[in-house]
Amino acid sequence: MATKQDIEREKVNLAEPFIEREKDTEVKSSSDNGDLGMVFLSTFVAVCGSFEFGSCMGYSSPAQFGIMEDLNLSYSKYSVFGSIVTIGAMIGAITSGRIADFAGRKGNMKMSSIVCIVGWFAIYIASSDLLLDFGRFLTGFGIGNLSYVVPVYIAEITPKNLRGALATTNQLFITVGIAVAYLIGAFVSWRTLALTGIVPSLVMLIGLFFIPESPRWLAMVGRQKEFEAELRSLRGAGADISQEQTEIQDSIEMLRQIPEVRILDLFNRRNNRYVTIGVGLMVFQQFIGINGIIYYAGQIFVSAGVSPNVGGILYSSLQVVLTAFGATLMDKAGRKLLFLISVSGMLLGNLLIGISFILKEHHLAFDIAPTLAFVGVMVYIGSFSVGVGPVPWVIMSEIFPINVKGTAGSLVTLVNWFGSWVVSYSFFYLFTWSSWGVFFLYAAVCVMAILFTIALVPETKGRTLEEIQASIDN
Template identity: 55%
Template sequence: MGIKSTEPATIPLSSPLLSTNNVENDEGTSSVPTILILTTLVAVFGSYVFGSAVGYSSPSQSGIMNDLNLGVAQYAIFGSILTIGAMIGAIASGRIADYTGRRVAMGFSQLFCILGWIAIAFSKVAWWLYIGRLLVGCGIGLLSYVVPVYVAEITPKNLRGAFTALHQLMICLGMSLTYLIGAYLNWRIVALIGTIPCLIQLLSLPFIPDSPRWLAKIGNMKESDSALQRLRGKNVDVYQEATEIKEYTEALQQQTESSIIGLFQIQYMKALTVGVGLMILQQFGGINGIVFYANSIFISAGLSESIGTIAMVAVKIPMTTLGVLLMDRSGRRPLLLVSAVGTCLGCFLAAISFFLQDLHKWKEASPILALVGVLVYVGSYSLGIGAIPWVIMSEIFPINVKGSAGSFVTLINWLCSWIVSYGFNFLMSWSSSGTFIIFSIICGFTVLFVAKLVPETKGCTLEEIQASLNSYSTKR
């Protein structure tokens, strides 16, 4: 289900696209402009903030509960209110990013995060904790949409997958480093440390260009061309790409800006089905339940929680990195299929472990089987399903509906995340093996969904992807 590219198959050796600042040469190696790398790094500092916010509640739990005399129920509110805030941020994310621009939206989100971290750090009562956590949630809800969209819009087609997947890698790094820092430092200090990446991004945003496609959307073609030239390198001929962006944007201006209700039109249904379907399957495959409650899973399986947690981090970061490296080589669909098969297998192995435990058989082997199952699941998830739905979400919606569609898809992701996080412990108390069987079946369905509906977007411009997925097309 690939998308046919209208680009020429080869580029003459004399083409200015093969200059020292080019993106890809005839040997397939890359020489990426420094400004593009730095701009992407500034953007994905927001992803690091996302990861640190998600990872904060686990290592800080005992310290916060002891210092503020919180019960389990009160701390559960603190942990879960992040997702509520993220849903609020997700609802507003598309409109804010469309009206103010991608850079301003990232800066706006960091103001929420900084205020939230400060409120948490200086909390004396539970209510300030909740307010701070809610503010951080609003910030990361906005970041979870705008970062992958911005990165997708500034990168060339042959690097877009890997660069957009850096969003997931930085989330992973943020979570892992916050786990590590939180194990040794007081929770208030960890919260103050959380403001550092926020400030780095906030202070760096004025020095990076805005999205050329967003600038074209608001009619500022001169600045759009200037931003594109800056991102590709001063010696690169950007005429073809700039013309394509201009013509496609002008054609889309004939389409009205759609609200969320307006998304449910026939021309957007395929893109919406792919975007929403991937987000639902990503979350209902069980990732947040498994990651948030990994310690209790390992304890239930008869393992040391420290060994399990260290093993998870040791698998998660390398596999996420591998996914980034393979994104633009293997393509989105193959990585998604392999990832979905791996998560299905991992959940099945964990289910067998708990089933054997219930039968009181293979008592020595079942904990190892549970550990292997969880590690296979986490590693496979990190390879593809963790990042690729966000990559594809940033690619498939035309710019006239990207704000509404992005808000809706991001909201669905966070809503499903809350459902899984909230319901996981109830499912585990019902049946540990049954819980993982359910997750395994959903992961198996993900394989079918990807094989039947998800297009291959590798090597295509955003305009080509969007024209192919939506029922109307533009004449170039």
């Protein structure tokens, strides 16, 4: 029988939008993992949803000027289009857990891919802002679900010693999707770009017919024969699955004995510091301005006198490289230190962009201003990719006690998407108010994030979950 500690390490991934980074660094032989071909295929199909996520997030910037010209949209109406994706995503995030528990992980991914396909097609045929916004809302709902179910599915099918590595492919493929959207958007119309957004969802939809359902979900709903068959298909016909099978069943049984936690329970004296750290990190992650800059990077480059196509391709490619690099540093530099370095880089990036627009507004240093804006965006995006992007999600998987993780996950995901909506919707209004002031405002948020992290956020590297939670309680 598995120990209580073993079961807790396993069961955190059953129905929550956060992935616990694997603490066990013991290297197992290939025979322990069995045949990994199906695991890799299943992961590839799942991260097509992550690619779809990135395609959707990256679409609005390269498509902006074409849509505004063809449909005669004002900046205000385009702000609605750019930000309504987050409204759909918030609803998707709220419902994703229940859909995944009712219809299964594959069922959720199938539904999400179909909704995304319909949404992209609505954008493609749109002749008015009403249908355009409706399509954008649908794609938002789809990726809101995918943002939950893809990492959960990957965690539930992956052997222990590969879980951390394969879990990082979710964030990596999001950045790849953004980069591809910028690259293709530089050469095709906004309608054609919308059609390319259908591709990852279509690949996922077809691929789901060839991969297994999550064995953990099958065990959770009592489908014992299918549970054993799908676990064996993931581990290989000759693999010994008896120990893993027993551990999964034990973890399911212990989960059923834990009382359900309501949303109000998160704010009692016992849990409020966990919630403060978790929600605080997500608030700062968004209100530093990342989605405003990503959604409207084209306008920033144009206003600064830099080609939006060249700038978009370069910075989205940089994002892919540095996201992969940041994953290698997570367990070496530590979460807290990496986050602080990342926020400091974003502070510098915001200051450089703001200074460039001050120079432009006062007709000074015409040769220097565009360079400052370009360098500022690169420093900003690169810094975000290394730490502020991935670190809050990793810390979330570590600080919450096991009995509140599911409820806390829904709250934190909702806060994240709500912050994304506020920033993406307000960016143009702030930019109109002051082309340089908006970036100094984001820089001020960076300073607050640094102070918050130093004062409240624990370093979680190399600690057990019990040690992390004890350090927060003290």
